[in-house]
Amino acid sequence: MSNKKEALFSKNNKKLISDPLNDNNPITIQVLGICSALAITVQLKPAIVMAISVLFVLSVANVLISLMRHLIPSRIRIIVQLVVIATLVILVDQVLKAYVYDVSKELSVFVGLIITNCIIMGRLEAFGMANGPWKSFLDGLGNSFGYAWILIAVAFFRELLGSGTLFGYPVLEKIGLYNLGYENNGMMILPPMALITVGIIIWIQRIKNKDLVESK
């Protein structure tokens, strides 16, 4: 095996983390996990909780699948991946319910969304099934971070422009913007604006990096 001699944080391994943040972002380039990006970006707090949960589930599931990759029969590999994801999500949810009840209340609605999050299955299928555990773990981390920053960026703009708050704190009211005749944009809290915000991020990203633009 060639990667036996490879250092833990070799150039290639670092790329596994840095690539998904930008050039190979799961949301804006791979266009995975869009559904959850629309559903939970009305406020910052749930978006962050969601990002942390995905981080845990994706990196652990990627490692587990990678460890089992030589044992999994190819015809039922998708089922096996789903079972691993669902088990992890349920375990996390049960533990949270018992010991960190408030977080679990925050999270409850997203559990189903994590199981169906295409990023997780996409990475297990594309990476975990073909690479070793350490690389899979890094790939899981990288993709979760890539997912997280888009989610948090979208949630930031939607909460700020839609409700005038950040983490529930009335920012715009405190700086006195309402006295100048400013009003919250109710459109921002509706799902279509999440899609448009993601679209704007994709647009900016492609202006900066022309390589990403598909040739006609």
Place this chain on the structure above:
Amino acid sequence: MDVNKNSYTLGFAAIMVIIVAALLSIAAIVLKEPQERNVELEKKQNILQSVGVEVSREESETVYYNFIKEELVIDSKGEINEGIAFDVDLAKELKKDISEQNLPLYIAEVDGETKYIIPLRGKGLWGPIWGFIALNEDLNTVYGAIFDHKGETPGLGAEINTGNFQIPFVGKTIFEGIEFISISVIKSAEEDNMHAVNGISGGTITSNGVSDMIKERLERYLPYFENQNPETKIEKEVEIIFSDSTLTDSLTKIQEESYE
């Protein structure tokens, strides 16, 4: 080893299912107790919140009986049944026929005043919503209300569990004269409208769910409210005296005897 043989695939699936099932069952059994305790403490916390007592979940256990003086179970005719309100599972009661439902009622004492706390439960957009509404001694004015939900959309329907939504309920009335109106959640409610509060933009279905829930639940308690109202109480007692057959029997007996 050929991992794509049929027998291997079946065997792999079977073992995987057994391992996962065992893992999840163990987790469910081990964690059941702390989970249930959390739910119970939260219910106590919510009940206290509805009468304006803010305590942490852990404290709610000890503070609960300082405020909650009576826990009644009422039937559909407004009579008091045996039982403790806290043990009534409203989700189960709602599935029963209206005439057979047990209606929990908490009576609290806050600053020397009696408050009646009525538990609520209804349907939101994605799942159940519930809450507690506290009425003043006049059984008309709202003293406080709190709501919660299982899985309403964060930022939209889920806003029903925030103060912005709950505080406007305070001071609203459920009766107009003697007519039961309830309190509705509507779009741009006027502040002087005594029977409406402002809904949540983007959360219309959840808002409607709250309206329906309050109306449906409070309606069940109307017979009890009537019994509590002093005027109707006297009328009822007079009625009972007259309808008491043994009494009328003995009256006629006395009359008959005196004729003889």
